[in-house]
Amino acid sequence: MTASPAPVAPLTARAQDVASEIVADILTLVRHETSSYDLPALAAGLDALRETAVHRLGQPDREHRHPGGACGDTLTLTYTGTAPGHVALVGHYDTVWPTGTLAGWEQPEASGDGREKLGGPGIFDMKTGLAQGIWALKLARESGAPVPTVTFLFNGDEEIGSLSSRPVIEEVAQKADVTLVLEPTAHGAVKTGRKGTGIFEVTVTGVEAHAGLAPQDGASAITALSEFVVAAARVAAPDRGTTINVGLVKGGSGTNVVAGHATASIDIRVGSQAEQDRVDAELDAIAVSDPRVRVAIEHDWNRPPMTLNAASAPLLGLAREVAREQGRGDLPDTSVGGASDANFVAALGLPVLCGLGAVGDGAHAQGEFVYPDTVPAQTALVAGLLRRLAEPLGG
CATH class of the missing domain: 3.40.630.10 (Zn peptidases)
Incomplete structure (x- = not known):
């Protein structure tokens, strides 16, 4: 039946x-x-x-x-x-x-x-x-x-x-x-x-110079930003739910100019407030090799975890x-x-x-x-x- x-x-x-x-x-x-x-x-x-x-x-x-x-x-x-x-x-x-x-x-x-x-x-x-x-x-x-x-x-x-x-x-x-x-x-x-989400804007200011005549006088914002991006990627901790994605990079004014300016937009996802605090601290602690370059980070945590x-x-x-x-x-x-x-x-x-x-x-x-x-x-x-x-x- x-x-x-x-x-x-x-x-x-x-x-x-x-x-x-x-x-x-x-x-x-x-x-x-x-x-x-x-x-x-x-x-x-x-x-x-x-x-x-x-x-x-x-x-x-x-x-x-x-x-x-x-x-x-x-x-x-x-x-x-x-x-x-x-x-x-x-x-x-x-x-x-x-x-x-x-x-x-x-x-x-x-x-x-x-x-x-x-x-x-x-x-x-x-x-x-x-x-x-x-x-x-x-x-x-x-x-x-x-x-x-x-x-x-x-x-x-x-x-x-x-x-x-x-x-x-x-x-x-x-x-x-x-x-x-x-x-x-x-x-x-x-x-x-x-996850909590953040969109961080990184602005790097270098020193412009002629890439052929006086490259030693320049301090490349693009080179410094590259260093920063690689270091920022190491802050990610997928095992703790923390991901870091550099989604946009812009910079420079010409191929024959040592770049005086560069920016990056970074998408960050965290699973806890503790991870949010850690990411803030570790990104702020990143140093680039050329002391003439200035790095400014705008922390924008859009949504909490x-x-x-x-x-x-x-x-x-x-x-x-x-x-x-x-x-x-x-x-x-x-x-x-x-x-x-x-x-x-x-x-x-x-x-x-x-x-x-x-x-x-x-x-x-x-x-x-x-x-x-x-x-x-x-x-x-x-x-x-x-x-x-x-x-x-x-x-």
Whole structure:
């Protein structure tokens, strides 16, 4: 006798019923290209995102558009709940892709096991998560259960460091009981650890001279920078999660001139505050061989390391309970090398869970894609969390 399939949890079943509509909203957002550096496109993309939220959820009870200046604006939409809890749903709408990328984008072939894939600039990182978050609140409301107040925060500068939106993110997180970040999953796992990130700018000033007539009078900034770069690479400690990548180098004014100026931009990833302090100290201690050369380092730690803090551990436990209730089994968690806006929230000691968005792969790569068959389950997971967070966590 064949066993009957396990019944589908109500929220998941409802999400399956409307999966085509959720995917349609995802594709609408993808069609609005939103390069981090294209302000008109960002404005239009944010308008489309707001229209999607209002279409599915109605007019928000509170709304504020925070000007981003040289960055995309940050939009907050608050929907008052029917219970005391307050949840922040955070996601960025900017992408790494230049405007015009969509026109040449080729849809991916199905996976080896025949699963459909959907591709597009920003579909994985992270427009699928944005649409799923909006629908999660819609499904939670329609279920008839008490729901918390939800504040959506959509920012347009995450890919370039959240330069204008960080204060808004921190303010919203401090007013909420918990923050759920709708970044893509790590192959279905939520993200409880992220590396801290730094972009250091190194400026080297040498002494210019004619490379043929008086090379001894010069002090090459390029030679000194080369020494610095090699020494900086030795500061990396992959076994401790610390990586150092010199991504950009510029310098000199001509082949026949001893270089008087050179610069380097260095991407640094660390897994702990102790490693951040060590990197700071060891880079500052690097000396170059020519005493006539000056080296200046601009330390810019963009995001602090994120770990599973004491405030977030119960939130992870709750997410796992919801996943089991919905028949998903164990919900894995993981640490990843990339950073997100969850880093800011975790650094404040507040409860936050990241990686609740898309299931797919290829962030920041031409093969970026999502599995559309995972959209209902991911949407239901967030909807279930919202219902459980109708009361403040631990309340």
